[in-house]
Amino acid sequence: xxxxxxxxxxxxxHYIIFLIKVSTGIKKASETFSNNPSDEFVSVIIPFRNEExxxxxxxxxISDQNYPKEKYEVIYIDDNxxxxxxxxLKNYSLPENIKILKSPYSDKTRGHKKIALEYAIEKSKGExxxxxxxxxxxxxxxxxxxxxxxxxxxxxVSGPVQFIxxxxxxxxxxxIEFSSLILVGAGLIxxxxxxxxxxxxxxxxxxxxxxxGGYDDNxxxxxxxxxxxxxxxxxxxxxxxxxxxxxxxxSYTKPNKTINDFYQQRKRWASKGFYYKELSIVIKLIFIxxxxxxxxxxxxxxxxxxxxxxxxAFISLTLKFLFEYKIVQKDCAKLWDRSPIKxxxxxxxxxxxxxxxxxxxxxxxxYKWKGRKLER
Numbered sequence: 001x002x003x004x005x006x007x008x009x010x011x012x013x014h015y016i017i018f019l020i021k022v023s024t025g026i027k028k029a030s031e032t033f034s035n036n037p038s039d040e041f042v043s044v045i046i047p048f049r050n051e052e053x054x055x056x057x058x059x060x061x062i063s064d065q066n067y068p069k070e071k072y073e074v075i076y077i078d079d080n081x082x083x084x085x086x087x088x089l090k091n092y093s094l095p096e097n098i099k100i101l102k103s104p105y106s107d108k109t110r111g112h113k114k115i116a117l118e119y120a121i122e123k124s125k126g127e128x129x130x131x132x133x134x135x136x137x138x139x140x141x142x143x144x145x146x147x148x149x150x151x152x153x154x155x156x157v158s159g160p161v162q163f164i165x166x167x168x169x170x171x172x173x174x175x176i177e178f179s180s181l182i183l184v185g186a187g188l189i190x191x192x193x194x195x196x197x198x199x200x201x202x203x204x205x206x207x208x209x210x211x212x213g214g215y216d217d218n219x220x221x222x223x224x225x226x227x228x229x230x231x232x233x234x235x236x237x238x239x240x241x242x243x244x245x246x247x248x249x250x251s252y253t254k255p256n257k258t259i260n261d262f263y264q265q266r267k268r269w270a271s272k273g274f275y276y277k278e279l280s281i282v283i284k285l286i287f288i289x290x291x292x293x294x295x296x297x298x299x300x301x302x303x304x305x306x307x308x309x310x311x312x313a314f315i316s317l318t319l320k321f322l323f324e325y326k327i328v329q330k331d332c333a334k335l336w337d338r339s340p341i342k343x344x345x346x347x348x349x350x351x352x353x354x355x356x357x358x359x360x361x362x363x364x365x366x367y368k369w370k371g372r373k374l375e376r
Contacts, residue, residue, distance in 0.1 A: 001305070005312055008298055011291040012316050018288065019323040025190030026183055026331045029243045032190075042072040042147060043126030043206075047103075047116045048134035049079040052088050054254075061137040063095055067144045074098040076134070077120040079112055085134075114215040114225050121206065121214070130203040131226075132251055136161075141248040146203055149249075155208040155239030156230050158189060159201030160246075162336055163255040169343075174255040174262065176339045176347045177354075180328045183335075186243040187327075194234050194241050195281055199226035201251035204233070212236050224272040231276065247335060263358065270362025291316070292355045321348055 044062060048055060055076075062074050078086045080103060089100050101123060103116035121129060128150060130143065149157040163178050165171040185196040209229065218228045234241055256262040273285050295313055302310030329338050 001308070004301070005308065008294050008309075008312050008316065011287060011294055012319065014287045015291045016319055016323055018284070019327060021191055021193075022184050022187030023323075023327055023331060025187030025193075026327065026334075027190070029186045029190035030245045030331075030334045032242070032245070039071070040128050040150075041126045042067070042128045042130055042143065042203075043121075043124035044072060044074045044130045044132065044143065045077060045117060045120045045124065046074065046132055046134050047077045047079050047113055047120070048085055049081050049112075050083045050085060051081070051134040052083045052085040054135040055085050055088055056092065057137055058132075058134045059089065059092065059094075059098070062132075063098070064140050065138070065143045066140045067147070069095070069097050072097065072143065073125060075120045075124060076100045077116045078102045079116040111215075111219040111222060113222075114219050117225055118215055118219075121209065124206065127206050128203055129206050129209065131199050131201075133200045133253060136200050136251045136253045138251055139248055142251065145246050145248040146201070146244050149242045149244045150203065150205075151240075153240050154205075154242055155237060156194075156204045156233050156241045157202065157244055158185060158194075158197035158230065158241070159203075159244045159249045159251060160186070160335055161198045161200045161251045161253060164252050165255065169346075170259070170262075171255045172339060172343045173347050173350070176328060176343055177351070178255070179332055179336065179339075180324070183327055183331055186245060189241055189243040192234075192241075194230050195227065195276075197226050197230050200253055201249070202226055202230075204229065205239075208233055208237060208239060218275065221272060221275050223268050224275065227272065228275070231278065231281075235277065245335060250336070263361070266354070266358040267361045270358050272362075273359075274363065289355070289359050292352050292359075295352055296356070324348065 046058065046062070051058075065072070074097060076089055076098070078100065086100065086102065094100075101120055103112075103119050117131070128147065130146060132138070146157060146159050160182055161178070162182075163171065163175040165175045181196065182198065185198070188195050189197075212229075212232045215225060215229070217232075218224055221228070230241060233239060256265060274282060276282050276285075295316055298309040298313035298316070302308070302313060325344065329341070329344060332338060
């Protein structure tokens with residue numbers, strides 16, 4: 001019994017130290033001001049699959065950027081859509097700096113998006129590559145703000161992404177959870193331990209992408225085009241990785257419509273964790289997962305054997321709530337509006353079972369995404 005309590009305390013301490021480091025990193029990232037005017041040509045690459053309902057909104061948003069038209073191109077790359085997405089774009093009167101490509105057909109069970117991205121990068125003209133999703137919209141200052149975070153020593157910039165909520169409870173909960181992931185990613189970049197980012201808003205140098213081998217070593221993995229690349233640049237080069245902590249750089253996207261869509265998305269994200277190259281990152285993620293798994297385990301042990309486990313579970317839950325509140329509610333105000341406390345409390349309640357279920361499913365199961373059945 002004492003051994004189990006000590007393990008629980010160790011996992012709690014590890015998690016709290018992790019959150020403190022994240023909070024410190026968020027502060028550093030938010031105080032790092034970058035405003036580097038760039039004369040480098042930029043290629044914005046937007047992969048899409050089955051996005052006929054969203055793609056014209058994306059086109060309008062990307063066409064309205066205040067970045068000089070002669071300084072950037074936009075490449076929409078069709079990842080073998082099964083709907084009318086390609087024709088919707090093709091039949092629209094496109095600006096001269098926007099073109100559409102079709103990704104080479106692949107009957108593989110993994111890596112479709114990376115194949116599409118790689119093909120578009122090969123056809124691009126820019127030294128700086130920016131990626132976003134076809135269901136995203138942006139402010140007019142988005143591209144210029146994101147690009148301002150590059151200097152000659154910077155190879156990768158991660159940007160903020162936010163869910164657009166229509167007021168539904170499910171949307172509000174997703175918005176809080178997703179905001180926390182973005183902030184954790186920013187914090188880890190701030191302490192120079194980049195682990196997570198989001199392909200809906202990032203940029204990198206094409207020359208460095210080629211230098212580290214692009215997606216060559218992870219093309220067989222269905223997800224992770226964003227995180228694997230960022231981690232590899234951090235691991236293999238001396239270039240800087242920045243987070244663009246600016247509201248003008250936010251990429252806005254829609255939350256999942258259904259619980260199953262949410263589950264499949266998080267399952268997809270969780271599936272890549274064990275493919276991280278750095279053992280220290282994998283161990284850290286395992287300890288965090290065990291912390292979450294340990295809370296219901298302690299409650300069960302407390303009910304069946306000894307009340308001391310109920311006490312240790314209460315301490316874990318209380319400290320988890322306080323430290324996560326600091327990050328999600330207070331630190332997030334530097335980037336976007338705070339969510340009502342009632343939504344945060346509810347999100348905290350469902351956070352633990354969701355992490356456990358998504359984590360286990362991502363490790364052991366395949367998933368569906370954009371009409372495809374994908375292998376982990």
